Amino acid sequence: xxxxxxxxxxxxxxxxxxxxxxxxxxxxxxxxxxxxxxxxxxxxxxxxxxxxxxxxxxxxxxxxxxxxxxxxxxxxxxxxxxxxxxxxxxxxxxxxxxxxxxxxxxxxxxxxxxxxxxxxxxxxxxxxxxxxxxxxxxxxxxxxxxxxxxxxxxxxxxxxxxxxxxxxxxxxxxxxxxxxxxxxxxxxxxxxxxxxxxxxxxxxxxxxxxxxxxxxxxxxxxxxx
Ligand SMILES: Cc1ncc(CO)c(N)n1
Numbered sequence: 438x439x440x441x442x443x444x445x446x447x448x449x450x451x452x453x454x455x456x457x458x459x460x461x462x463x464x465x466x467x468x469x470x471x472x473x474x475x476x477x478x479x480x481x482x483x484x485x486x487x488x489x490x491x492x493x494x495x496x497x498x499x500x501x502x503x504x505x506x507x508x509x510x511x512x513x514x515x516x517x518x519x520x521x522x523x524x525x526x527x528x529x530x531x532x533x534x535x536x537x538x539x540x541x542x543x544x545x546x547x548x549x550x551x552x553x554x555x556x557x558x559x560x561x562x563x564x565x566x567x568x569x570x571x572x573x574x575x576x577x578x579x580x581x582x583x584x585x586x587x588x589x590x591x592x593x594x595x596x597x598x599x600x601x602x603x604x605x606x607x608x609x610x611x612x613x614x615x616x617x618x619x620x621x622x623x624x625x626x627x628x629x630x631x632x633x634x635x636x637x638x639x640x641x642x643x644x645x646x647x648x649x650x651x652x653x654x655x656x657x658x659x660x661x662x
Pocket of ligand 1: 571
């Protein structure tokens with residue numbers, strides 16, 4: 438299936454996610470709170486534009502069933518996944534307003550601008566290609582960390598792991614994989630290659646997002662740029 442081809446091509450990048458110090462820090466509970474705070478703030482902004490991509494998916498959907506799938510993804514991201522961020526913000530002492538007024542980092546802008554640009558320009562297939570690495574990789578990371586003894590019981594990071602290892606998030610990722618295969622299977626190789634390019638580029642941007650979080654990097658490291 439097309440998603441098998443995507444996974445094989447992206448594997449060298451994906452294998453680095455679980456090795457990344459930020460991800461390992463969530464898994465063993467050693468992650469500095471300040472780094473997680475920076476990550477949650479940037480990730481909240483990310484999810485706002487990620488939701489806009491789902492809304493574009495509903496606009497571009499050819500079938501009512503696909504329009505509904507994108508609308509369901511939009512709804513669950515706004516109300517379930519982003520609730521995780523709002524709850525963490527409360528625990529860390531950040532108000533919802535502060536969260537929404539976070540200044541975007543260079544990596545965040547690169548990632549969301551790329552997704553929105555490709556989604557606006559493309560069809561519903563490009564929309565799925567834009568969001569697939571995001572949903573699928575976080576589910577894979579959540580499920581892997583959930584297998585680590587005690588990780589999902591960690592008093593602070595446990596909730597993050599539970600969210601991304603949950604049946605609901607797993608179903609969401611599986612639905613996106615199934616939709617990608619459905620939409621890509623009868624496409625000519627030229628179009629499949631473009632979908633693959635988007636998947637690889639967003640896979641690299643996922644890695645850059647972990648790097649940004651681990652270094653709390655807005656624009657340039659150790660600079661007030
Ligand atoms: C950067 C990023 N990628 C993927 C997800 C999963 O939705 C997320 N919350 N943030």
